[in-house]
Every structure is written in C-alpha cells, then in structure tokens.
Amino acid sequence: MHRFFLPPVAIQTDSVLFPLETAHQILRVLRLRVGDTVIVLDNLGGQYRVELTLVSSEQVRGRVIDKTLAEGEPPVHLSMYLCLTQREKFEWMLQKCTEVGAAEFTPVLSGRSLVQDKHAYENKHSRWERIIQEAAEQSGRGKIPRLNLPLDYAAAVETARTKNDICLVAWEQENTLRLPDSLQGAPSGANLALLIGPEGGLTAEEVNQAVQMGWQAVSLGPRILRMETAAVVSAALMIDWFETRAG
Amino acid sequence: MHRFFLPPVAIQTDSVLFPLETAHQILRVLRLRVGDTVIVLDNLGGQYRVELTLVSSEQVRGRVIDKTLAEGEPPVHLSMYLCLTQREKFEWMLQKCTEVGAAEFTPVLSGRSLVQDKHAYENKHSRWERIIQEAAEQSGRGKIPRLNLPLDYAAAVETARTKNDICLVAWEQENTLRLPDSLQGAPSGANLALLIGPEGGLTAEEVNQAVQMGWQAVSLGPRILRMETAAVVSAALMIDWFETRAG
Structure with a gap:
C-alpha cells in the first residue's frame, strides 16, 4: 500500500x-x-x-x-556520521541506512574524505532529504530520518559524543571488539552514534581523537568492507541487536 | 596491499x-x-x-x-539463492554479498522475477565471475565464491534443500521468527542456504512450496527492505551470528 x-x-x-x-x-x-x-x-x-x-x-x-x-521505528535512535564521498555512493548509503532504521545522518569531512568542499554539498541538501523521505515511505518507517548539515571531523566526533550514550567507529584496524559485543548491556531506547570512514579509511590519529572523547573502535569482522557496505551492514547489525537481544 | x-x-x-x-x-x-x-x-x-x-x-x-x-573466510558455507533482477542490482548483490562472506551464488527465476529469460543471462556469466573475484580480492577473502547456473524456482528450492543443513527464505510476511533466532543451536561449519525474493516479492505459494521442503521463512524486522538491501543485510546477519555467537 x-x-x-x-x-x-x-x-x-x-x-x-x-x-x-x-x-x-x-x-x-x-x-x-x-x-x-x-x-x-x-x-x-x-x-x-x-x-x-x-x-x-x-x-x-x-x-x-x-x-x-507506525511499526517501522526501531527501539533505538541511531545517528550515522558518514564521511562525504562521491554523490552516488553517498545517496545510496542514505537510502539503505534509512531502510534498515537509522534515525539521523550527518555528513562528515574527514582527512581522506573524497569530497572536501562543503559548497559542493549545499545544493544537494533538499535532494538528499527527498531520497531519505522516499526510502522512509517505501520501507514503512514511522519517522523521516533527519539530515544535518555537514561537519568537520573534530566537530562531528565532539557533537556526537555530547548527544549519544554509545559512540562507535567502524575501523578496519580494530581486530578484537566486534560490533555486537560492544553493545552488551546497552539499554533499549539508547542514543547511538556510528561513524563510517571514507574509502581511504580514517587515519590512526582521527580514530585516536575519537577514542579519547569516549568513542569505541569496533570491528565488522575479518573482511574489508567497502565504505557503503560497512555503513549498511553496521547499521543493520546494531538495530538487529536492539530488536532481538537487548534487555 | x-x-x-x-x-x-x-x-x-x-x-x-x-x-x-x-x-x-x-x-x-x-x-x-x-x-x-x-x-x-x-x-x-x-x-x-x-x-x-x-x-x-x-x-x-x-x-x-x-x-x-587466509583470514577472510567465515566459519560457515553460505549459499545465496538470488532471484534474477535488473543487471545493475544483481551485480551489486554479487559484489556486496561476496564482501560480507557468502560462498556461493545461484540466480533463480521465480514467478515475479524481473528477468525471465535464461538466455539473457548466458553472456553475463564470465562478467559476473569477474565481479565476484574482484570483490573477493578487495575484501580479503581466502576463496572465490562460486557462481552457479540459473535455476527455475522449484529446482532451486529442491537443490538447495539437498545440499544444506539450514535453508532460510527472507519473507516480508513472516512477522514472528527473526533471522538470528532461526539460527539458535546451529553448529559452526554448517551449510546454509538463503533465498532472496524479487522486487515484487515471492508469492505465498512459492514460500509454501519451500516451507514444505523444509525451508524456514524468516523476518528481517518490521521494515520493508528492498531486494538488494535484504540480500546484503541477511547475509551479514547470518555470518555475524556464526562469527560472534555460535557455540
């Protein structure tokens, strides 16, 4: 319908x-x-x-x-911090992560982001909001995920930390802590932030900067996922965890 | 490297x-x-x-x-049965599911598959094998997932059943059994089959046909995922389950 x-x-x-x-x-x-x-x-x-x-x-x-x-809303508020990349891939992440249940998106300019120009972004805001709304309608969401203005890396990790209970950064160099294990004990209704680095990866300095503010680096497993795959898979794993395993 | x-x-x-x-x-x-x-x-x-x-x-x-x-192989053999659809979307599923750890792909012609012509497929086999191999190399897999020839729906559900311990079909009308819950007690090293219907969905008859052969219909949650999102998300959930939770 x-x-x-x-x-x-x-x-x-x-x-x-x-x-x-x-x-x-x-x-x-x-x-x-x-x-x-x-x-x-x-x-x-x-x-x-x-x-x-x-x-x-x-x-x-x-x-x-x-x-x-509406039945399509997950029991947690997942806010995704996605490093800017080529338009098609970025739009794809907005669409897919909306389908799996993300509540909020913030584009991030990290050191290795393929896109470094905030102006290049300006005329895309309403287009991206439309993509998000259409995906929300098609997938049966009860609320339209919010699209924030882009932030520089430092501002993004700081802002996210003040607004969320749990902040996770997917990092291919983290070998031990798997994403679902990082959620042990997390209460239903938590505010979660998830940061996905650009194609070239986040630098060790960037990850350290986040970790020192209380972010946790997590692994998505022993395979190297492309940026867009990492985004949708990690969002799906987090929301599935809260829908099937949380307290 | x-x-x-x-x-x-x-x-x-x-x-x-x-x-x-x-x-x-x-x-x-x-x-x-x-x-x-x-x-x-x-x-x-x-x-x-x-x-x-x-x-x-x-x-x-x-x-x-x-x-x-090689460290990139998951502890289970996941065989994906993907209903044929437009080329770009199908290739995208092959690429993404290879990244997350699928071991085998079989294209399936179901009643509502967007593509119904097996001949249209013939000249794509080597192209698709190349896409799979490249994704396997990039993501750090130890083995190249196998691409089988396309099967009609009935042959697909029957073949899969004879070769696998657990056969799951993602179905948007299944409201209770979530995918991870269907894996309780499954042994590491299991052979798994996962069937993903076309854009228009599988018909109730098709799902019944599979269920009568021992397949289990599972839910990916209260949101309606597009076909390609369902494929990568369900593959990722299954493999994550075996890598982080299996006995």
Whole structure:
C-alpha cells in the first residue's frame, strides 16, 4: 500500500487534504481513484489508513479510517556520521541506512574524505532529504530520518559524543571488539552514534581523537568492507541487536 | 596491499609466475616494481606474501616470503539463492554479498522475477565471475565464491534443500521468527542456504512450496527492505551470528 508522510496541517481528526505535490503523485503517477486506500504518516510515529474520497486535478481528499502507531521505528535512535564521498555512493548509503532504521545522518569531512568542499554539498541538501523521505515511505518507517548539515571531523566526533550514550567507529584496524559485543548491556531506547570512514579509511590519529572523547573502535569482522557496505551492514547489525537481544 | 587469486599452476613452493592478465595489471595498471610485496591467494584458503623479483613486459615473477591461512573466510558455507533482477542490482548483490562472506551464488527465476529469460543471462556469466573475484580480492577473502547456473524456482528450492543443513527464505510476511533466532543451536561449519525474493516479492505459494521442503521463512524486522538491501543485510546477519555467537 502506498505511504505518504504529510505535514501535520494536512491531517485533521477524520479527514486529510493532500498537499499539491502528493495530490499530483496520487492522480498522475500512481493513478489512484476514489475508494482506494493509502497510508498517511504524521512523522510523529502515527499512521493513518485513509480512503480517498475526492481525486481531481484541483484537490485530493481522504477520510481517516483508523489511526495506529507506525511499526517501522526501531527501539533505538541511531545517528550515522558518514564521511562525504562521491554523490552516488553517498545517496545510496542514505537510502539503505534509512531502510534498515537509522534515525539521523550527518555528513562528515574527514582527512581522506573524497569530497572536501562543503559548497559542493549545499545544493544537494533538499535532494538528499527527498531520497531519505522516499526510502522512509517505501520501507514503512514511522519517522523521516533527519539530515544535518555537514561537519568537520573534530566537530562531528565532539557533537556526537555530547548527544549519544554509545559512540562507535567502524575501523578496519580494530581486530578484537566486534560490533555486537560492544553493545552488551546497552539499554533499549539508547542514543547511538556510528561513524563510517571514507574509502581511504580514517587515519590512526582521527580514530585516536575519537577514542579519547569516549568513542569505541569496533570491528565488522575479518573482511574489508567497502565504505557503503560497512555503513549498511553496521547499521543493520546494531538495530538487529536492539530488536532481538537487548534487555 | 594488493591481492590476487592465481591458478595453482602459477604458484610453486617458493616462487610465483604471474599469469599474463595479472602481470599486465601489476605492470601497467598498478605500476608495481621489483621489491614491492603483494598477496597471492590459491583459492584453497592459503595466502602467500610475495616479493616481486622481475617486472617486465615479458613476465612478472615473485619470491614467496611466507604462506599463511587466509583470514577472510567465515566459519560457515553460505549459499545465496538470488532471484534474477535488473543487471545493475544483481551485480551489486554479487559484489556486496561476496564482501560480507557468502560462498556461493545461484540466480533463480521465480514467478515475479524481473528477468525471465535464461538466455539473457548466458553472456553475463564470465562478467559476473569477474565481479565476484574482484570483490573477493578487495575484501580479503581466502576463496572465490562460486557462481552457479540459473535455476527455475522449484529446482532451486529442491537443490538447495539437498545440499544444506539450514535453508532460510527472507519473507516480508513472516512477522514472528527473526533471522538470528532461526539460527539458535546451529553448529559452526554448517551449510546454509538463503533465498532472496524479487522486487515484487515471492508469492505465498512459492514460500509454501519451500516451507514444505523444509525451508524456514524468516523476518528481517518490521521494515520493508528492498531486494538488494535484504540480500546484503541477511547475509551479514547470518555470518555475524556464526562469527560472534555460535557455540
């Protein structure tokens, strides 16, 4: 069933007035009709089954059948710090990590990041927000993950540390502590940060800098994963841990 | 360090004669020189540190420094049955699942597979083998995952069942049994099969057909993952389970 995040103002107690862009999509792209049912999400964790009552080029309206809690939100808040890289790969990480349950993204400029220019990023913010929203709708999330402005490495590790209970950095030179083992005893509902280095890896200095602020370096196993694989796999492992093993 | 899988004939006790294609890559692409060290893999689980002793357009030779066991092989044999889909996405799954540790791939034609023509596949076999080998070299695997010929759905679920101890099919309509929970008690060294349906999903009949042969339907959590995300995430979860939790 089609799912749409709508602004709060569009959702009344028992009726929905779809914003123009969504109305256009319903009418022209999806070609839905009066009587069809869609899912509307309020981005606060609520989801509404809505039956379309009016579908025209002027407006699209619907009637709320029922409201329930969206089921797609994981029991933890996972904030991903992703070093900037080529556009296609970065967008791919945003999409996949949204699917597996990440709650927040911060692009990071590390020493070896392939992209070093913050300006190159500016015109991408709204494009990336759209990618995240579409992935959230398709995968059945109850909230749209937040996209923050890019940070330099030092600012990123410091900011993350102040906002999260557990901060993990995936590092190919960490050989002993596997990611799931680093979560032992972590409470459900924790705030987690996960940092993924660029293709060339984080430098030992960068990892030390994070560790001295209380980050923990973790291993994703004995194989070397590409950056984008490391991102989606580590996010999935963390969220799976909290959904199947936490207290 | 650069890693190359070489045929057994290329590796003598204490010296290596690189095949033409690899020699070309070493000389022209990577521009390595006499004295540089590379890793040579025999695809049987052994890895050799090799110092280059001759680099010319006629031939490239090296001296074996030492031989050890390759560390990138997981403790289980994971055989992935991937429904055929558009080329780019399929190749992406081969690459990513090789990185996370899959040992074998079988393309499957299910009822809703986007690709239904086995002939369209024929000229891709060697291309796909190359993608797998490159991913195996880059990620530090000790063996190159095997690529089987495509099978129809019924043949795939039957073949897999005869060859594996545990057969799991990721299904978005399975709501209770999470993938890691289905592995409780599984012995290290097990042979595992994992089936990933196409974009449109497997039909209930197809899943029943597998279940009646002893497959188990498992959930990847409350979010709907795209096919390619489901493939890499479920492979990673299975291998992580055996590397960190198996008895």
